[in-house]
Amino acid sequence: MLAAVALSQSDADPLSGLDIKDVDEPVAPEGWAKVEIRSSSLNMHDVWTLRGVGHPADRLPIILGCDAAGVDEHGNEVIVYPVIANPDNGGGDETLDPDRALLSERHNGAFAEYMIVPQRNLVPKPAWLSFDEAACLPVAWTTAYRMLFTQAQITAGDSVLVQGASGGVASAAITLAAAAGAKVYATARSESKRALAVELGATEAFESGARLPEKVDVVIETVGEATWGHSMRVLRPGGTIVIAGATSGMNPPADLGRIFYLQQRILGSTGCTRSELVAMLRMMESTGARPRIDRRIALKDIKIGFQAMIVGDLRGKIVVQV
Ligand SMILES: NC(=O)c1ccc[n+]([C@@H]2O[C@H](COP(=O)([O-])OP(=O)(O)OC[C@H]3O[C@@H](n4cnc5c(N)ncnc54)[C@H](OP(=O)(O)O)[C@@H]3O)[C@@H](O)[C@H]2O)c1
Structure with missing residues (x-):
């Protein structure tokens, strides 16, 4: 079968280590399922793997891809929950299992014709979602969902700033927060991306670092160094920043005085539980929220x-x- 395989890592030229090649079809062991993949989607996580960030070289070669939607061996249409972990080892939350692994970290991923995953990682795909839409959800959309509803616990009327607009997680966060009745502000680096933010449901969109009309209850951060100072400045006293990524850099100044004086809450977030994915599907069905697809390749x-x-x-x- 055809697959996109990470063979080597390079920070300067990450795509040099990616090969599209024929590999053997996987065989599912007892308790695992084989999925014929119809659609998958790209995440920054794949790029980090190719750059050698957070992925030891001794785990290469590996098939990349964290998101998949397809058909199992019994003909069921499924979405693949992407975290392979034991909830019992995380106090009931598999994202807290110290031994958890996202697809493509220790197990071959979704950029292939077939993949195998533990049976519990299959979630029924609702008929109202296309395979392409379903393939956008497992990483980016569920990460945004957990940030907003589990970590920040937003409710209708809250003001939420999403840093970035065009990205997978950022576009999902704008859509989901607006669907939940929040007043959503977004930043983006170009006029057309700011227009996209408003199209997705933001009340208003601003240039990165711009002054907002008000201090906000919650900031959704995946950009990191480039926006971190702004995120802290626009947060109301007692407000919450949830951070799940740092695309532009990991180590901005901590500004500890501001954190304690304004009693800001800073929460990390990674992935989601299987039950959060199921809960998000229910919310999407009732609100009509759907992923924005940039292109199909x-x-x-x-x-x-x-x-x-x-x-x-x-x-x-x-x-x-x-
Ligand atoms: N913890 C987790 O479970 C988890 C899950 C998914 C993703 N992540 C992380 O979250 C980050 C985003 O992932 P993604 O898949 O959504 O990536 P993506 O689709 O490539 O999006 C990148 C986003 O970052 C913004 N951005 C990048 N550089 C910027 C800069 N210098 N200044 C301002 N904005 C900048 C972009 O904003 P514009 O609209 O302005 O271009 C865009 O919204 C990555 O670091 C990824 O590793 C973590």
């Missing part, structure tokens, strides 16, 4: 999609059709 053209992601030339999720 064939598996053989995956490098073109990654190049767009690396330079920030995207508006939502890039879907890979297998």
Whole structure:
């Protein structure tokens, strides 16, 4: 079968280590399921793996891809929950299992014609979602969902700033927060991306670092160094920043005085539980919230999609059709 395989890592030229090649079809052991993949989607996580960030070289070669929607061996349409972990080891929350692994970290991922996952990782795909839409959800959308509803616990009327607009997590956060009745502000680096934020449901969109009309209850952060100072400045006393990524850099000044004097709450967030994915599907059905798909590409053209992601030339999720 055809697959996109990470063979080596390079910070300067991450795509040099990615090969589209024929590999053996996987065989599911007892308790695992084989999925014929119809659609998957790109995440920054794949780029970090190719850059050698958070992924030891001794785990190569590995098939990349964290998001999948497809059909199991019994003909059921499924979404693949992407965290392989034991909830019991995380106090009932598999994202807190110290031994958890996202697909493509220790197990082959979704950029292939077939993949195998533990049976519990299959979630029924609702008929009202296409395979392409379903493939946008497992990483970016569920990360945004957990940030907003589990970590920040937003309710209707809360003011929420989403840093970035065009990214997978950021576009999901704008859509979901607006669907929940929050007043959503977003920042983005270009006029067309700010227009996208408003199209997705933001009340208003601003240039990165701009003064907002008010201090906000919650900031959703995945950008890191480039926006962190702004995130702290626009937060009301007692407000919450939830951070799930740091695309532009990991180590901005901590500004400890501001944190304790204004009693700001800073919460990390990673992935989601299987039950959060199911809960998000219920919310999407009742609100009509759907992912914004930037473009659809064939598996053989995956490098073109990654190049767009690396330079920030995207508006939502890039879907890979297998
Ligand atoms: N913890 C988790 O479970 C988890 C899950 C998913 C993702 N992540 C992390 O979250 C981050 C985003 O992932 P993604 O898949 O959504 O990536 P993506 O689709 O490539 O989005 C990148 C986002 O970052 C913004 N951005 C990048 N550089 C910027 C800069 N210098 N200044 C201002 N904004 C900048 C972009 O905003 P514009 O609209 O202005 O271009 C865009 O919204 C990554 O670091 C990823 O590793 C973590």
